[in-house]
Amino acid sequence: MPDLEARRVIELGYGGNERLVMNMGPQHPSAHGVFRMILTLEGETIAALDSVIGYLHRCHEKLGETLTYAQYPSIASKTDYVAAMTSELTYVMAAERIGKIEVPKRAQYLRVLVAELQRIASHCLWLGTWCLDMGGALGGGATVFLYCFRERELVLDLFEALTGARLLYGFHQVGGTRYDLPEGWAQRCRDTVALIDRRLDEYEDMLESNTPFLIRSQGVGVVSRELAQEVGIAGPLLRGSGVDFDIRRDDPYSSYGDFDFKIPVETGGDCYARYRVRMQEFRESIRIVRQVLDGLPEGPISSKPALKSVGQVRIPKGETYARVEGPRGEVGCYLIADGGPKPYRMKWRGASFSNLAILPHIVPGHKVADVVAIMGSVDPVFGEVDR
């Protein structure tokens, strides 16, 4: 790596050949779960990175083969536990697509509603933890972290009122949704998103005029357009690298075509670009939530009767690949059904798994401090990486 050599000598004057192998994780304050990085350092500069994952592996794909279409959706939420709504949705969408099951309009709208609220909650968590990575629990990062958690709690309160759970919901089922909105929920939701909308301005004020924040995020962890596609990173990372692609618009599902929203794209490819994309997505999600609440049709919430037994849902023979634009990108479910109550094969395309695979390509050449900044901007959830 010639330019690494040059950078090292110019910036720090480390001329020595001795390399230090340092282990980061699996127990580390900014491991975002259980992730182990084996860093080879030359001074402070990273020469190589080996990542070790799998600490949270539960073999969801085998679980999917042993659980019925009625049972698995609530387990699916345990893959990406920070955005449980989207992983559930992916699975039931795949099953519905093979079985050609119609979903009532109201259920489709409710799905969009919870998916977008989930995106807000998930991005809150991302912003907080990313700043925590850069600023530390004993510094300004903790301030942003606590602010973001304050807002995330409000969204979780909404989910609690809707489903009775705060993290893993079991909201979706094949054919529709399991719960309808309770009395007064819509107004509460409007108030919450209005509050978050105002608070977002505060965050932007606080961060974007903050020089240390800017110099830590701009020009760090640049992912080129080409590399982004080859590795298959998706969602805000892909759009931060200048690829204008969003499944919600380019392959619409669940009535997304009814709503008016913009897809933010930044061309920088660095941590700051990813930050900008997500901040704009916050606002677009809030817009979608408002549109859903305005246009929510009356009607049934499921085309299937309420679940009585685990083997109740049967899907005919067939296969499909269903995907959803989750907060972290393309969450996909490749499902092969053999006509029984259980799938023959199920493959999860975890967005975090593909996103995390970018790390070995962009980290070498950066400083130790940048590793955590890049990690945070990738926003992996290890339940989804390890599945």
Added chain:
Amino acid sequence: MTPDRAISLIQERFGLQAAGEGRSLTVEQLPVERWEEFFGFAKDTLGCRFFSFLTAVDWKEQGLEVVCRVENLDAGVGILAKCRLGADPRCPTLTRLYRGADWMERECYDMFGVRFDGHPDLRRILLAQDWEGHPLRKDYAVDTPHAPYR
């Protein structure tokens, strides 16, 4: 690039009929020798630069099948290609074409035992390095007490 054009190009070059479901095409029964060539063609000619996922399916006595999906994001054409492997599950690697295939092929090796020829670093990724067996194969008994707890 439209789905129809992609179908005719694939037909022309590989003699295979791609089934279309919307803008998503499925290519079945790709010969394993042409696996890498097909994705080189998909990347360069069809513009499918986005690597979505790679996995395998165990069809019991009919052997393993490798499945890979790539996509042309600008035109919105996705191609899902499948390829049956013989008794000895070996398959050429795609890491030279798509850098994202690295981890996906490692996972596929981990779960199914498919050996990817030419992969730079083929070792287990999700399971421990000394794990026995490949859990997603249908003959892997879930109930057999292997020794995960040491």
Added chain:
Amino acid sequence: MRDVIAAFILLNAVVLIVTYLTYVERKFAARMQSRIGPYRVGRPHGWLQPIADAIKLLIKEDIVPALADRPVYNLAPIVFLIPSLLIFATIPFAPGLGLADLNIGILFFLAVSSLEIVGLFMGGWGSNNKYALLSAMRAVNQIISYEVPFVLTALIPVLLAGSLQLSAIVESQRGLWFVAYPVIGQLAFIAFIIATIASENRVPFDILEAESELVAGFRVEYSGMKFALIQLAEYTHMFGVSCLGALLFLGGWLGPGSAHPVVGAAWFLLKALFIFLLVTWVRWSFVRIRVDQILGLSWKVLLPATLILLMATGFWVAWSGGRVA
């Protein structure tokens, strides 16, 4: 004998103040982050929390890593703490209320306070831990780089007052505090605050602690009382430098009714607290910057700026005799 008793009282007073400074910081940070902070231990508002923390750390098990360099590892907290306490020897809290008002007081202060790096590096090296080692490397880089601008900014009041004695520097601010001197005073104060934050390893310059990268930096292997000593040393040092700032720029004990030593000392502590809170405010609003950026800021910006400022002050003093208007 009298000196020994005075030193004993001073030491204990400083340790007590510093203990409660952690409480002030936690409450202040909690306010900024819209939470409450310590509340349970002692009513009202958890005022016994620092004492409870100290007792907890005292009775914790002391763990020494198997491969640590034991003498170095064990000595490091003490070596780290002693300079931090020693700097208080020369600080005058009020007229006549100080241990030793040396005629080279500021020189003594600067010399002793920069000794903390020795203890810090001993801790980082002796722990035999890679995080600690990286942190110690960063510490040497950073503290040496920032000691220079720190000394240069501290010299500006010396030039204005024409003395190295801290009490004389305060007395010469009787007309106007140095921070209020047109242009020079404010710039010097800002440079002083930046250099203080950096030499105290506070966010945004806390790369040696850097808990999101290096877990806890050089103190990662310390536990129990040794950890408490390191923590105490850091806060003591911070408080000492805040006191220096109050003396050099904010007129020390000067204020209404400051002829009485108690009132004077109260003014002095208030001003030191102000500087401490200023640094804390910065700490809880910024993210950490990177090691190369920190060094770049020191050598490319702060050092030339303070040098020019010092030269300007020198010319101005030579020309006008140091009087304002």
